[in-house]
Amino acid sequence: MTIGVKASHLTVVPQALAVAGAVMVLVWCIHFRGGLAWESSNKSLIFNIHPVLMLIGFIILGGEAIMSYKALPLKKEVKKVIHLVLHTIALILGIIGIYTAFKYHNESSITNLYSLHSWLGIGIIVLYGIQWIYGFLVFYYPGGSTGLKSESHPWHVLLGLFVYSLAVGNAALGLLEKLTFLESSGLAKNDAEAYLVNFTAIVTILYGAFVIFTVFSRPAQDDSSYKAI
Amino acid sequence: MTIGVKASHLTVVPQALAVAGAVMVLVWCIHFRGGLAWESSNKSLIFNIHPVLMLIGFIILGGEAIMSYKALPLKKEVKKVIHLVLHTIALILGIIGIYTAFKYHNESSITNLYSLHSWLGIGIIVLYGIQWIYGFLVFYYPGGSTGLKSESHPWHVLLGLFVYSLAVGNAALGLLEKLTFLESSGLAKNDAEAYLVNFTAIVTILYGAFVIFTVFSRPAQDDSSYKAI
Numbered sequence: 001m002t003i004g005v006k007a008s009h010l011t012v013v014p015q016a017l018a019v020a021g022a023v024m025v026l027v028w029c030i031h032f033r034g035g036l037a038w039e040s041s042n043k044s045l046i047f048n049i050h051p052v053l054m055l056i057g058f059i060i061l062g063g064e065a066i067m068s069y070k071a072l073p074l075k076k077e078v079k080k081v082i083h084l085v086l087h088t089i090a091l092i093l094g095i096i097g098i099y100t101a102f103k104y105h106n107e108s109s110i111t112n113l114y115s116l117h118s119w120l121g122i123g124i125i126v127l128y129g130i131q132w133i134y135g136f137l138v139f140y141y142p143g144g145s146t147g148l149k150s151e152s153h154p155w156h157v158l159l160g161l162f163v164y165s166l167a168v169g170n171a172a173l174g175l176l177e178k179l180t181f182l183e184s185s186g187l188a189k190n191d192a193e194a195y196l197v198n199f200t201a202i203v204t205i206l207y208g209a210f211v212i213f214t215v216f217s218r219p220a221q222d223d224s225s226y227k228a229i
Numbered sequence: 230m231t232i233g234v235k236a237s238h239l240t241v242v243p244q245a246l247a248v249a250g251a252v253m254v255l256v257w258c259i260h261f262r263g264g265l266a267w268e269s270s271n272k273s274l275i276f277n278i279h280p281v282l283m284l285i286g287f288i289i290l291g292g293e294a295i296m297s298y299k300a301l302p303l304k305k306e307v308k309k310v311i312h313l314v315l316h317t318i319a320l321i322l323g324i325i326g327i328y329t330a331f332k333y334h335n336e337s338s339i340t341n342l343y344s345l346h347s348w349l350g351i352g353i354i355v356l357y358g359i360q361w362i363y364g365f366l367v368f369y370y371p372g373g374s375t376g377l378k379s380e381s382h383p384w385h386v387l388l389g390l391f392v393y394s395l396a397v398g399n400a401a402l403g404l405l406e407k408l409t410f411l412e413s414s415g416l417a418k419n420d421a422e423a424y425l426v427n428f429t430a431i432v433t434i435l436y437g438a439f440v441i442f443t444v445f446s447r448p449a450q451d452d453s454s455y456k457a458i
Contacts, residue, residue: 001230001383114418116405116427120434154230158445162438169398169434173405176345180409189343198345205349205398209391216387 007071007217014067014210017203018060024200025055032193047104050097051174057093059171059204061086062128062164063211070214084140091132094125117177120170127163131156161212168208172201236300236446243296243439246432247289253429254284261422276333279326280403286322288400288433290315291357291393292440299443313369320361323354346406349399356392360385390441397437401430 029036029048036052037045065086069079098121105112113119138144138152179197183189258265258277265281266274294315298308327350334341342348367373367381408426412418 001386003383003387004380111418114423116401116408116430119427119431151233154232154445157230158232158442162441165394165398166434166438169394169401172345172398173402176402177405177409179345180406180413184409184413189340194343198348201345202348205395209395212391213387216383 001216002218003213003216005213005217007067007214007219008073010210010214010217011067011071014063014207014214017207017210018063021200021203021207022056022060024196024203025051028193028196028200032196043104043108046100046107049100050104051178053093053097053100054171054174055200055204057097058090059167059208061093062090062167063207065090066160066164066211067214070217070219080139084136087132087135091125091128094128098122098125115177117170117173120166120173124163124166124170127159128167131160131163135160157215161215165208165212168205171204175201175204230445231447232442232445234442234446236296236443236448237302239439239443239446240296240300243292243436243443246436246439247292250429250432250436251285251289253425253432254280257422257425257429261425272333272337275329275336278329279333280407282322282326282329283400283403284429284433286326287319288396288437290322291319291396292436294319295389295393295440296443299446299448309368313365316361316364320354320357323357327351327354344406346399346402349395349402353392353395353399356388357396360389360392364389386444390444393440394437397433400433404430404433 029052033044033048034042035045036048038049040046065083068086069083072079072082074082101118101121102112104110113122134152135156138148139156143149144152175197179187179194182197183194187194258281262273262277263271264274265277267278269275294312297315298312301308301311303311330347330350331341333339342351363381364385367377368385372378373381404426408416408423411426412423416423
């Protein structure tokens with residue numbers, strides 16, 4: 001199933017959304033929430049690393065990894081390496097981002113893992129890791145048989161998009177959760193910060209939607225090795 | 230892109246999840262939250278209609294509508310009518326469900342439309358309505374040309390899945406939002422009700438995922454009119 005739009009044209013939109021989302025989460029965490037710190041007596045500054053790494057590192061770089069395989073006008077072998085490297089960086093930054101949430105909880109004596117956001121987050125990073133390992137072994141090194149590769153390919157794409165959609169949804173869930181906490185501690189519902197957080201979630205969801213559309217668009221070039229999905 | 234599982238086999242899982250989700254939201258709203266009422270001095274009972282209609286009416290029936298077109302072992306013309314009728318009911322129940330949230334807010338003097346959940350909800354129901362109108366006109370009555378139909382088909386599927394994914398994500402967002410409000414008003418984070426609400430969200434997300442998988446699975450029968458997607 002392919003929609004009649006060229007991937008290389010379509011990606012202009014998600015790239016603009018990625019820049020907007022990255023700027024928004026940085027403005028929120030640095031300007032409104034006081035900045036980022038790995039060690040600080042103000043524990044909130046440790047927490048602030050979490051949304052920044054999860055959005056810019058995990059969601060945006062993970063989305064770039066997905067789009068790169070379809071949209072870049074390069075040879076399949078080169079795109080495969082770019083796809084793998086970007087997913088590797090996204091996974092590592094995602095793990096560090098999750099670690100900062102635990103670090104903040106532990107240093108502030110807040111219970112870990114009570115919320116839906118945290119449960120889904122753990123599930124998503126584990127699935128992302130499994131998907132990475134399976135993809136590496138079958139498609140990169142040592143590489144499966146041609147039969148196994150072509151059998152696995154649609155599953156790799158669909159499960160990858162499933163995990164990615166969950167990640168995008170969970171980012172929106174996390175932004176809303178934090179905003180609700182801030183509003184219970186006195187932030188006005190029509191405060192500029194409340195709008196910024198909600199719009200960051202909307203930009204994130206739109207970015208995720210365009211990443212997924214890219215997968216179903218026409219590839220960047222007529223590549224004989226390209227298999228229509 | 231088709232995965233090697235028959236739709237009619239795959240749908241066993243989402244049907245079980247649909248029953249579980251429907252029971253869970255009813256137990257939550259009736260047993261834990263005091264019941265459902267269209268008119269009551271206890272305004273919370275009016276609110277309780279909202280999650281019940283949105284989950285059972287909009288998400289579950291909408292999902293059944295999506296799956297019916299792929300999984301039922303019937304002729305294309307029959308499946309099309311079932312697909313249309315189920316989506317129509319889902320859309321109507323979704324609109325009534327959204328209306329009850331406004332009714333509850335108005336009768337309890339709570340501001341409307343300040344949250345991400347509400348903004349996304351309005352956007353989703355409008356997109357769902359547009360998708361319904363376009364689908365009705367092009368695929369049902371008066372029906373577009375064969376060229377328009379085959380050109381529109383992948384867009385109809387992908388935009389439909391996009392709107393449906395947003396609806397599922399927004400249901401999880403709504404459940405989390407309500408739970409956070411309840412927890413700010415004293416509900417313990419490890420209370421049975423908190424677990425019930427979180428697990429309802431997880432069941433909803435899994436149901437949505439299996440609905441989407443069904444679209445990419447093998448159709449129920451070898452139907453000559455079936456177009457692989």
